[in-house]
Amino acid sequence: MRPVETQLESAYMFDKELNRHRPAAGGLLKEKLEDLYVSYHSSYLYSDPLKYLHRYSRPEDVEIVGMIASSLAYGRVEKIFESIEKILGIMGSLPADYVFSFDPKKDSINFKSFVHRFNKGEDISCLIYFLKQILHDSGSVGEFFKKCYFEGDGDVRKALSVFTKKILSFNTADFYGGGKLPDTAGVRYFFPSPEKGSPCKRLNLYLRWMVRENDGIDFGLWDFVSPSDLIIPVDTHIARLSRYLGFTGKKNPSWKMAVEITQMFKEINPADPLRYDFALCRLGILDVCPSRVDSEACVECGIRDICAL
Numbered sequence: 001m002r003p004v005e006t007q008l009e010s011a012y013m014f015d016k017e018l019n020r021h022r023p024a025a026g027g028l029l030k031e032k033l034e035d036l037y038v039s040y041h042s043s044y045l046y047s048d049p050l051k052y053l054h055r056y057s058r059p060e061d062v063e064i065v066g067m068i069a070s071s072l073a074y075g076r077v078e079k080i081f082e083s084i085e086k087i088l089g090i091m092g093s094l095p096a097d098y099v100f101s102f103d104p105k106k107d108s109i110n111f112k113s114f115v116h117r118f119n120k121g122e123d124i125s126c127l128i129y130f131l132k133q134i135l136h137d138s139g140s141v142g143e144f145f146k147k148c149y150f151e152g153d154g155d156v157r158k159a160l161s162v163f164t165k166k167i168l169s170f171n172t173a174d175f176y177g178g179g180k181l182p183d184t185a186g187v188r189y190f191f192p193s194p195e196k197g198s199p200c201k202r203l204n205l206y207l208r209w210m211v212r213e214n215d216g217i218d219f220g221l222w223d224f225v226s227p228s229d230l231i232i233p234v235d236t237h238i239a240r241l242s243r244y245l246g247f248t249g250k251k252n253p254s255w256k257m258a259v260e261i262t263q264m265f266k267e268i269n270p271a272d273p274l275r276y277d278f279a280l281c282r283l284g285i286l287d288v289c290p291s292r293v294d295s296e297a298c299v300e301c302g303i304r305d306i307c308a309l
Contacts, residue, residue: 029245029306030268033276036302040279042216047285048278049073050209050217052084059221060096063141063210064131066219068095070206071127071190075117077285083116087124099131104174123186126175130187133170142210142222155229155259157194160203164191194255204258205233208274217278227272232265234258237284238277240291244307 045051049069053062065088072083090110091098104125111121131141138144148162168181168191176185192198211225212218232238234253238261242248247264250257265273280303283289289301298304 032303032306033268033280036279036283037276039302040282044278044282044286045217047077047282049080049084050278052088053209053219056095058094058096059142060140061094062219062221064095064099066206066209067131067141068124068127070202070209072116072119073202073205079116083114086114087111096135099128100135102128102132104129108174118189119186122175123189126172126185126187127190129172129174130167130170134167142224145222146224149225151224151226151229153229155231155262156204156207156225157231157255157259159225160200160207161193161195164193164203167191197254197256199234199253199255199258200231201233201235201253201258204231207231208233208277212272212274227274228266228270230262230274231255231258232262232274232277234261235281235284237281241280241284241289241303244289244309245303246308 045054049072052069053066056062056065068087069084072080072087074080088095107128108122108125111124114121114124116124134141134144138147144166145159145163148166149156149159153159168188172181172185172187173179175187176182181188190202192200192203194200207222207225207230209218210220210222211230212220212227214220234242234257236253239248239250239253239257242257242261242264243251245264247261248257250260262273265276269275283301283303288297289303290297293309298307298309301307
C-alpha cells in the first residue's frame with residue numbers, strides 16, 4: 001500500500017487533541033464512501049440478517065421479524081441465519097399474528113430445544129412474550145418506542161434506556177419464576193442499556209432498519225425518529241474499519257465508541273449518518289477487508305485510498 005503520509009494528505013488531518021488522524025469532512029472521504037454505498041447495496045442483502053425482513057410486506061411483520069433477527073445478530077453469520085430460520089419456521093407466514101396469540105404455557109415447548117450461543121429456548125419464548133406485551137400495550141413496536149423517544153434529545157440514548165427498562169419490567173413469571181427478572185436471565189442479553197456503557201449494537205441495528213429511509217436496504221417505517229439521531233451499530237467489523245478510517249482511537253466497543261464513530265459520519269452526512277453502515281460492514285463480513293493487512297486484498301478494497309494503514 002502507499003505510505004500513510006500520502007494517503008492522509010487529501011483525506012485526513014491530524015487532531016492534536018486526540019493524538020490521531022481524523023477524516024476531513026467531504027472530498028475524497030465522502031466520494032469513496034458513496035462509491036461503497038452504490039457498490040454494496042441491495043444485491044448484498046443475502047449476506048445480512050436484514051434479508052429476512054424483506055420477505056414480508058406487512059409493517060407489523062417487518063417490525064416483529066426485525067426484533068428477532070437483530071436480537072440474534074451475534075456470532076457466526078451461518079449460525080445467525082440458521083437460528084432465525086428456525087424461529088421463523090415455527091412462527092409461520094404471519095409472525096405478528098403468531099406473537100399476538102402466543103401462549104407462553106402452551107407455545108414455549110416449540111422452542112425448548114433452541115440454542116443460539118448464549119441464549120436458549122426460554123429466552124426466545126420470553127422475547128416473543130415481551131413482543132406480545134408490547135403489542136397489547138401499544139399496538140405495534142413502533143408505537144411503543146414512540147412513547148420512549150423525544151425529539152430534541154440529540155440521539156437515541158435516552159430513548160433506548162427507557163425502552164429497555166420498560167421491556168425488562170414486563171411479566172416473565174412463566175420463564176424465570178415470579179418476582180423480579182433475575183440478573184442472569186438470558187433474555188436480558190437482548191436488551192442492554194447505554195446507561196451501562198453498552199454499545200447496544202443489536203438495538204441500534206434494529207433502529208437503523210426501522211428508521212432510515214426505504215432505500216432498498218432499510219425500511220423507513222418509523223418516521224417519528226430522525227435518522228440524524230441514530231447511533232451506529234458497532235460490531236467487530238465496524239469497530240475495526242472505523243479505526244482504519246481514523247474515526248476512533250478506542251479499541252473496545254462501547255457506547256462512547258459508537259457515539260464517536262457516529263459523529264465522524266455526521267461530519268460527512270449530518271442528516272443520515274448511518275447511510276454507509278450496511279456497505280462498510282460488507283467489507284468485513286465478506287472478508288473484502290481481512291482482519292490482517294493483506295497487500296493483495298487491499299488492492300481490491302473500496303476504502304484503500306482513505307485507509308490510514
